[in-house]
Amino acid sequence: MTDYRRLRVALLGAGSVGSQVAGLLRQHADELADRAGARLELVGIAVRDVDAPRDVELPRELLTTDAETLIVGADIVIELMGGIEPARTYVLQAINSGADVVTGNKALLATHGPEIFDAADQVGAEVYYEAAAAGAIPIIRPLRDSLAGDRVQRIMAIVNGTTNYILDRMDTEGAEFADVLADAQRLGYAEADPTADVEGFDAAQKAAILASLAFHTAVPLDAVHREGITAIDKSMMDSARHAGYVIKLLAVCERLTGPEGESISVRVYPTLIDRAHPLASVHGANNAVFVQAEAAGNLMFYGAGAGGVQTASAVLGDVVSAARRHIAGGVGVGESTLANLPVVPVGRVTTRYHITLEVDDQPGVLATVAGILSEGRVSIATVEQTVVGDGEAGSGIARLVIGTHKALEQDLSETVDRLAASGVVERVVSVLRVEGD
Amino acid sequence: MTDYRRLRVALLGAGSVGSQVAGLLRQHADELADRAGARLELVGIAVRDVDAPRDVELPRELLTTDAETLIVGADIVIELMGGIEPARTYVLQAINSGADVVTGNKALLATHGPEIFDAADQVGAEVYYEAAAAGAIPIIRPLRDSLAGDRVQRIMAIVNGTTNYILDRMDTEGAEFADVLADAQRLGYAEADPTADVEGFDAAQKAAILASLAFHTAVPLDAVHREGITAIDKSMMDSARHAGYVIKLLAVCERLTGPEGESISVRVYPTLIDRAHPLASVHGANNAVFVQAEAAGNLMFYGAGAGGVQTASAVLGDVVSAARRHIAGGVGVGESTLANLPVVPVGRVTTRYHITLEVDDQPGVLATVAGILSEGRVSIATVEQTVVGDGEAGSGIARLVIGTHKALEQDLSETVDRLAASGVVERVVSVLRVEGD
Numbered sequence: 001m002t003d004y005r006r007l008r009v010a011l012l013g014a015g016s017v018g019s020q021v022a023g024l025l026r027q028h029a030d031e032l033a034d035r036a037g038a039r040l041e042l043v044g045i046a047v048r049d050v051d052a053p054r055d056v057e058l059p060r061e062l063l064t065t066d067a068e069t070l071i072v073g074a075d076i077v078i079e080l081m082g083g084i085e086p087a088r089t090y091v092l093q094a095i096n097s098g099a100d101v102v103t104g105n106k107a108l109l110a111t112h113g114p115e116i117f118d119a120a121d122q123v124g125a126e127v128y129y130e131a132a133a134a135g136a137i138p139i140i141r142p143l144r145d146s147l148a149g150d151r152v153q154r155i156m157a158i159v160n161g162t163t164n165y166i167l168d169r170m171d172t173e174g175a176e177f178a179d180v181l182a183d184a185q186r187l188g189y190a191e192a193d194p195t196a197d198v199e200g201f202d203a204a205q206k207a208a209i210l211a212s213l214a215f216h217t218a219v220p221l222d223a224v225h226r227e228g229i230t231a232i233d234k235s236m237m238d239s240a241r242h243a244g245y246v247i248k249l250l251a252v253c254e255r256l257t258g259p260e261g262e263s264i265s266v267r268v269y270p271t272l273i274d275r276a277h278p279l280a281s282v283h284g285a286n287n288a289v290f291v292q293a294e295a296a297g298n299l300m301f302y303g304a305g306a307g308g309v310q311t312a313s314a315v316l317g318d319v320v321s322a323a324r325r326h327i328a329g330g331v332g333v334g335e336s337t338l339a340n341l342p343v344v345p346v347g348r349v350t351t352r353y354h355i356t357l358e359v360d361d362q363p364g365v366l367a368t369v370a371g372i373l374s375e376g377r378v379s380i381a382t383v384e385q386t387v388v389g390d391g392e393a394g395s396g397i398a399r400l401v402i403g404t405h406k407a408l409e410q411d412l413s414e415t416v417d418r419l420a421a422s423g424v425v426e427r428v429v430s431v432l433r434v435e436g437d
Numbered sequence: 438m439t440d441y442r443r444l445r446v447a448l449l450g451a452g453s454v455g456s457q458v459a460g461l462l463r464q465h466a467d468e469l470a471d472r473a474g475a476r477l478e479l480v481g482i483a484v485r486d487v488d489a490p491r492d493v494e495l496p497r498e499l500l501t502t503d504a505e506t507l508i509v510g511a512d513i514v515i516e517l518m519g520g521i522e523p524a525r526t527y528v529l530q531a532i533n534s535g536a537d538v539v540t541g542n543k544a545l546l547a548t549h550g551p552e553i554f555d556a557a558d559q560v561g562a563e564v565y566y567e568a569a570a571a572g573a574i575p576i577i578r579p580l581r582d583s584l585a586g587d588r589v590q591r592i593m594a595i596v597n598g599t600t601n602y603i604l605d606r607m608d609t610e611g612a613e614f615a616d617v618l619a620d621a622q623r624l625g626y627a628e629a630d631p632t633a634d635v636e637g638f639d640a641a642q643k644a645a646i647l648a649s650l651a652f653h654t655a656v657p658l659d660a661v662h663r664e665g666i667t668a669i670d671k672s673m674m675d676s677a678r679h680a681g682y683v684i685k686l687l688a689v690c691e692r693l694t695g696p697e698g699e700s701i702s703v704r705v706y707p708t709l710i711d712r713a714h715p716l717a718s719v720h721g722a723n724n725a726v727f728v729q730a731e732a733a734g735n736l737m738f739y740g741a742g743a744g745g746v747q748t749a750s751a752v753l754g755d756v757v758s759a760a761r762r763h764i765a766g767g768v769g770v771g772e773s774t775l776a777n778l779p780v781v782p783v784g785r786v787t788t789r790y791h792i793t794l795e796v797d798d799q800p801g802v803l804a805t806v807a808g809i810l811s812e813g814r815v816s817i818a819t820v821e822q823t824v825v826g827d828g829e830a831g832s833g834i835a836r837l838v839i840g841t842h843k844a845l846e847q848d849l850s851e852t853v854d855r856l857a858a859s860g861v862v863e864r865v866v867s868v869l870r871v872e873g874d
Contacts, residue, residue: 149753
């Protein structure tokens with residue numbers, strides 16, 4: 001066996017990902033040494049409770065509650081604690097003590113990314129974060145390196161497994177949101193408090209990270225427009241299916257070109273996409289990142305978005321990269337913010353819309369609705385009118401499903417307000433964006 | 438604008454990819470400089486004929502027929518000439534004069550990879566080859582870096598756009614091979630001499646590159662088992678569809694575990710895959726690489742497998758990486774052959790089979806066939822018998838479609854020979870492998 005230099009690896013956190021990372025580091029030690037050019041010596045694992053049960057059995061002597069002491073003298077610190085504090089403090093301590101950092105902490109990067117990357121820059125350390133963007137899917141290096149000579153125009157990504165699982169089951173089983181969510185919680189696909197997933201917070205953090213990377217721009221989390229999936233119901237699913245679409249929670253990161261130059265939009269919301277689109281066939285808790293680049297054309301990266309051992313794969317890839325850099329020098333995968341494009345609010349985005357209204361079933365109503373849309377600069381592509389209820393004439397209410405051409409979000413939003421106040425519209429049932437063309 | 442150091446870039450070849458690379462290098466010079474940390478100065482383009490028409494207009498003063506002089510003094514040499522010689526000589530010259538090399542030349546790497554990587558190792562140069570593996574799809578860095586902490590178990594890849602285009606049209610239109618090939622040639626999807634594509638030579642070169650990378654083993658091209666698609670006809674397509682499959686030309690790179698330890702198999706042949714498999718929905722001339730890794734689970738990378746500007750994206754990503762390394766040092770994406778697993782012949786592979794036979798329509802024939810399979814250690818999973826011709830009893834010939842459980846290729850092959858010689862089998866219509874489980 002080659003006599004490799006040893007690198008000291010400290011692990012912070014031994015939850016579902018951390019315990020798998022610890023297990024794989026020990027199980028594949030020889031292979032990892034060959035690939036990294038250094039032996040990766042796990043010197044300790046910082047945990048809150050050394051007696052807590054773990055997914056993978058870990059040697060008791062490696063466990064410690066003293067993260068700060070563990071970090072001192074480590075060459076590589078793997079942070080898998082999650083949350084902002086104390087993760088932020090430990091990561092900064094690691095950087096300042098000369099270690100490279102590997103983290104899967106999307107919340108931390110989305111909120112304190114610039115602080116952390118700046119700190120790393122100042123001391124020449126690197127921060128690796130493949131596991132923070134789309135679980136096990138290798139997306140950081142493709143965006144950072146493989147596409148470095150290209151220009152990303154748009155990313156549309158399914159980056160939250162829980163919501164994709166819920167929407168997929170609603171679509172395939174015709175089930176209601178609350179029922180599928182309860183089932184997902186029972187099966188462990190959703191947390192007891194599902195807010196971070198179903199309200200799109202998790203997806204928004206990942207969208208900020210992907211957009212930062214794709215557009216070489218620091219995207220703050222509060223610049224990401226975010227809507228969750230709690231308002232999606234069976235009737236919207238049915239209406240989408242009827243029109244040839246499926247509803248997915250998408251993170252959309254888009255380069256916009258206007259008279260004042262280039263800008264970007266980053267948004268997370270439920271959207272309709274054509275059933276023939278590659279993203280439509282991403283089922284269950286899987287994730288996928290669809291990238292449209294100027295030269296490369298359409299690319300898609302597909303895989304598990306979560307899961308302890310799957311995410312551990314991404315973490316270990318980063319650990320090997322960090323080790324290689326310790327041995328051979330060179331640059332890591334740190335942020336590049338040289339383009340620094342402005343991030344515009346969602347009102348400046350253009351997309352297509354699928355609007356469902358309940359209107360009075362009276363002569364002239366369609367003309368009134370069409371007139372309001374036209375005045376609002378929203379051009380109609382398709383209309384379908386059906387009678388609500390038992391289908392008898394004169395029941396009083398008709399359902400109008402309108403597909404629009406591309407319109408400005410701000411125009412659309414104001415137009416929908418005018419429709420709601422017009423007197424002929426009883427209820428705005430839903431307004432969904434259509435992405436993917 | 439930042440005052441960057443200049444790097445001298447020499448381009449060999451100005452065909453469909455090379456001319457796009459030259460165009461993008463000039464068009465996006467400022468952005469590329471920001472990303473690379475150096476200005477990429479295109480100092481010349483070696484071509485066979487300076488007057489030949491190009492896809493992209495190139496400044497006449499950059500064109501030269503003297504590649505050797507151009508290489509001298511270049512920091513980065515981009516080789517997009519194709520073919521073995523003089524590409525091999527120029528690449529070795531570039532390495533020995535201290536340049537890093539970016540190449541899209543799969544034939545060169547599949548046949549002279551070890552020589553080239555060894556030469557680079559000896560002088561500390563790097564060879565980048567993202568464009569050689571699957572066109573525009575970023576697959577080298579995911580395999581080399583992102584999955585460096587994982588163990589790839591199997592790759593199943595559609596790496597030849599021409600054959601995927603032909604098979605896809607045969608599947609969707611019910612057309613015959615020769616007709617679709619002729620049409621593909623007319624449309625520019627297939628060459629006038631289609632041998633390299635339809636006989637699987639191009640796919641075999643890419644399979645050797647992918648397997649080398651995935652298994653950290655030098656895989657010589659002649660260790661790749663190769664079969665083309667010229668024998669695939671409409672009736673096989675129909676039979677596949679009837680059984681829920683689609684036929685794809687797959688490059689399969691697989692880790693095998695046996696009593697003597699680990700080995701690998703690399704093979705290219707037309708296979709049946711389930712229509713629900715993600716690879717089944719790769720249409721037209723697109724490529725996709727499906728990776729099964731021990732920890733990460735199933736991943737898929739999808740995109741354009743060919744095309745001048747698409748492939749240029751992969752080349753430029755490599756050029757930026759090479760430039761970063763010139764500025765900051767570090768390691769490139771060169772070969773790692775430390776695992777050096779033996780490559781076994783196709784006979785040692787186990788997979789499922791779909792066997793179509795024409796047999797005498799006589800009592801006892803099925804029992805005879807089943808007996809021969811059983812003696813040959815080939816276990817039957819499904820059988821379907823239909824009468825050939827007008828369906829009248831006594832027409833003399835029945836068609837037997839047998840789906841097997843997993844069997845050893847060598848056993849299967851010997852068993853098929855025995856079936857053919859058995860007296861009850863009139864004709865072995867087809868034997869296709871089933872991959873993907």
